[in-house]
Structures are given as structure tokens and as C-alpha cells.
Amino acid sequence: MPLPSALREALLAHDQLALIEHFGRLNMEDGNRLLADLASLDLPLLARAREDTRSGTTPAAAQIAPPPVIVRGANPAADREATSLGEQALRNGRVAAFVVAGGQGTRLGHPGPKGTYPATPVRGKPLFQVFSEKILAASRRYRSRIPFLVMTSPENHEETQSFFAQHHHFGLREEDLRFFSQGTMPAIDDRGQLILASQTSLFRSPDGHGGSLRALQASGVLAWLEKEGIDLISYFQVDNPLVNPVDPLFLGYHEQSGSEFSAKSVWKRNAGEKVGVFVDVQGKTRVIEYSDLPAELREAKDPAGRLKLGAGSVAIHVIGRPFIEALTTGDLRLPFHAARKDIPAYRDGASVAPIKGTKFETFVFDAMPLARRTMVMLVPREDEFAPIKNREGEDSPETSRRAQADQFARWLEAAGFVVPRDDQGNAPAGLEISPLVADGPEALRSLGSRIGAVRDGLCLE
Numbered sequence: 001m002p003l004p005s006a007l008r009e010a011l012l013a014h015d016q017l018a019l020i021e022h023f024g025r026l027n028m029e030d031g032n033r034l035l036a037d038l039a040s041l042d043l044p045l046l047a048r049a050r051e052d053t054r055s056g057t058t059p060a061a062a063q064i065a066p067p068p069v070i071v072r073g074a075n076p077a078a079d080r081e082a083t084s085l086g087e088q089a090l091r092n093g094r095v096a097a098f099v100v101a102g103g104q105g106t107r108l109g110h111p112g113p114k115g116t117y118p119a120t121p122v123r124g125k126p127l128f129q130v131f132s133e134k135i136l137a138a139s140r141r142y143r144s145r146i147p148f149l150v151m152t153s154p155e156n157h158e159e160t161q162s163f164f165a166q167h168h169h170f171g172l173r174e175e176d177l178r179f180f181s182q183g184t185m186p187a188i189d190d191r192g193q194l195i196l197a198s199q200t201s202l203f204r205s206p207d208g209h210g211g212s213l214r215a216l217q218a219s220g221v222l223a224w225l226e227k228e229g230i231d232l233i234s235y236f237q238v239d240n241p242l243v244n245p246v247d248p249l250f251l252g253y254h255e256q257s258g259s260e261f262s263a264k265s266v267w268k269r270n271a272g273e274k275v276g277v278f279v280d281v282q283g284k285t286r287v288i289e290y291s292d293l294p295a296e297l298r299e300a301k302d303p304a305g306r307l308k309l310g311a312g313s314v315a316i317h318v319i320g321r322p323f324i325e326a327l328t329t330g331d332l333r334l335p336f337h338a339a340r341k342d343i344p345a346y347r348d349g350a351s352v353a354p355i356k357g358t359k360f361e362t363f364v365f366d367a368m369p370l371a372r373r374t375m376v377m378l379v380p381r382e383d384e385f386a387p388i389k390n391r392e393g394e395d396s397p398e399t400s401r402r403a404q405a406d407q408f409a410r411w412l413e414a415a416g417f418v419v420p421r422d423d424q425g426n427a428p429a430g431l432e433i434s435p436l437v438a439d440g441p442e443a444l445r446s447l448g449s450r451i452g453a454v455r456d457g458l459c460l461e
């Protein structure tokens, strides 16, 4: 069927000859289907993405310095003051929790949305339940409403929503949950040609966690938050069961420092740990990805022998709603990054073996240098970060369950209970405390004799 002339010209202007040829081979029905699919194709955006990835954004090594950080615990009086500010914001209903769950989780390989993965040491509660119960516990503690925003992608949106529905929203009120899907980007092959997923559709993939900011705006959730008087968005990733979805200390330091975009950080295990690091570039804090950090800077040590650039990024943020509004409705935008991936492709009427192609994504931390003020808070890894990314080895279900059980063991000990430890000092691997029972030692202490003896398999619900 003939291609409408405006589309043909646009495709020609962007050198998309393969798609024009493919179109020429389609019958009317398939042609119309492909046309419907192409209605959402934004060729200028794709051109900008390609340009971004060609130009790169990594600063010169001489400009890179360690950033200012607030260290949790370094100043207990300041921590107390910040905590009480954060608690006030929570009591006043100014905070929403926000999980980005649009990723594909290819490394873990779990069938279904990653948030449905059974994550806890004894009960195997899914990640979504862990976050929901922590949010529910906080809303009880602060006697306030804390909406839970869940960003999905077109691929997992329905499954995510029905998972929550099947589990009665894990105790949260339905009206306090907002599900919305992020955008997608087409991918290109090594000749720069758009890749087909089927005879009548382009291959598309989620546009990265940076897409969350635009998705908040485009879905109307940002406007809803404004109407509800919520101006603090507590952002986290779906893979980390140790996260505190609404941390008063972090919220308080965000407020106190007048920050528009704040980040938690954990110190890198070693120079080779593959996480982005916070750096200062000409007075602005930003994240440089592991692969973009020159080797000599990666290894550089300060006079005390510590890594010079050791503040690792763990994707836990507080973001001001007005800042997201300004960013998504103004001229500023996040740069695209390229990821070379194997892409299941379709050619000449049939699926073919995956081909090498380029996907385009934006990263949420690229919003940081666009903010007028930012804040980074360094926290102990063992309390806040044990992600499930890989099937095994580092950052796997096993290491994460271990970290959760270890945290529960520390809480129990701090509350005065005796935790049996083996010769190497390891606590039992099967310990679990529901977020609805306790969020730390203080709450455990008040449970007293209800707990009994601590043993492997103990699960406090």
C-alpha cells in the first residue's frame, strides 16, 4: 500500500529507508496496522537521542572532584533536627512514595514484573508487598496519608496492577495507589535503521528510569499530587527490599538544605564495584556512570587511603514536585544514553535471530545538575541497600535475603534480645520481621516477651 506522503517525507528525511521498503511490501490491512503503530513515532526525538549519544556528556577528568555529602550519624544533633523536620512533612501529608518498576529485569530473569519476586528471608514476600507494608506502617505511625506511586512500562502495566488487586493492595487503600506507565523508545540497528518487532509494529523498549519524570507529568499524577498538597516525592527502585520508602531523616535534610533533588549514597565496596559515583563538576553535583569514569579517577585515593570518589549512587532520591514540573514543562531535558543490546527482531515476514542494536534511555540522576540545589546523604549500606539484580552472586536474591536477616538480627540485638550467632559471627539466615510489626529496635523493645527466643526461622508478623 502507498505510504502517506507526509510520513514518507519524514522517514526519508531521517534516512529510514528500510521501513519505507517494508511498508511497500504490506497489504492494505497490515499497512494500516503499521500506520497506527507509527502514529506515536517521534522521529525528531529519535534524532535527538542519537545526537546525545554521539556527543557524550562526560566531563574532563581535571574538572571532577568529590562532592559535598552529609554523613548520616556524623552529627547526631543535626540528624535529630532533620528527622523531626521530615516527620513533620510526613504528618502534614506532604510526601508520596514512588517506585520505578518499568525495567525489564533481564539479569534476574524472573517471569513477571520484578516487584512480584519473592524477596524476604522466611515468608518470601514479594518486593511490592515489602514496600506497601513499609508505607502502610509509616502512614499509621504519622497518622497521615502517604500515596504510593507505581511506575510500570507498557509490557508489565496490567500484570502489575492486577497483582496488587489480587492481593488487596497489601492493605493500602486503593485510592492511595497510582499506577502509570512510562514511555518507550524505538531502537535502531547498526545501520541506523528502525527495528521491527512484527510485520506491523516497531520494536520499542522502556525509555529508562529518567522517563519517570515525564511519565509523572504526562499521566496527570503530578497535577494530582499538587491538588493533594504533596510536594515531596520519595523515589526508589523496585529491586531493593532494604529501602525505607519514606525516610524522615532524608526528607528532613532535603528540606533543610533547600534541595530540589536529593540522593542517598553508600560508600563503594572497592574501586571496581560497578556503580555510578557522585562527583562535583564546577560546583554542581552529578553522577558519573562506572563505565564513564576514567580508570585513574576510579582508583584514586585520598591521603587517608580512602577512595577519592567513593560515594556510590543507589537510586534513592527525594525530588521536589515543583522541580519535576519545571523540568518536564520547560526547555530542559535529560540526555539520552545508548545501550547496545541483543534485540529480538523481525525481518522479511519472519522473526529472526536477535540482532545487535541500540536502545535509548534517560537516567533519573541526570536531573541532578539541572537542579538549583541538591543534597547527597551518605548512609551505611547494610541498613539501606541490598538490591536483587542478578540471578546469583553479588546483588542476588541470596545476598539480599542475607542482608535483610542481618538487619533484623541487629535490630533484635539492639532491642536487648540474644541472637544466636555461629563461629563466624553469622546470625541465622531465616529471620524476618514484618514492617507492620516493627521498623527498628525501638518498636521491637516494646514487644518484649511476645518475641520469645530468637531462632532460625523466626518470623514476626
Ligand code: UTP
Pocket: 100, 101, 102, 103, 104, 105, 106, 107, 108, 114, 151, 182, 206, 207, 208, 209, 211, 236, 237, 238, 239, 361, 389
Ligand atoms: P536496572 O538498571 O536494574 O534495569 O533498573 P532493569 O531493567 O530492572 O534490569 P536489567 O538491567 O534488565 O537486568 C533499575 C531500576 O529502574 C527501573 C527498574 O524497574 C529498576 O527499579 N527502570 C529501569 C524503569 O522503571 N524503567 C526503565 O526503563 C529502566
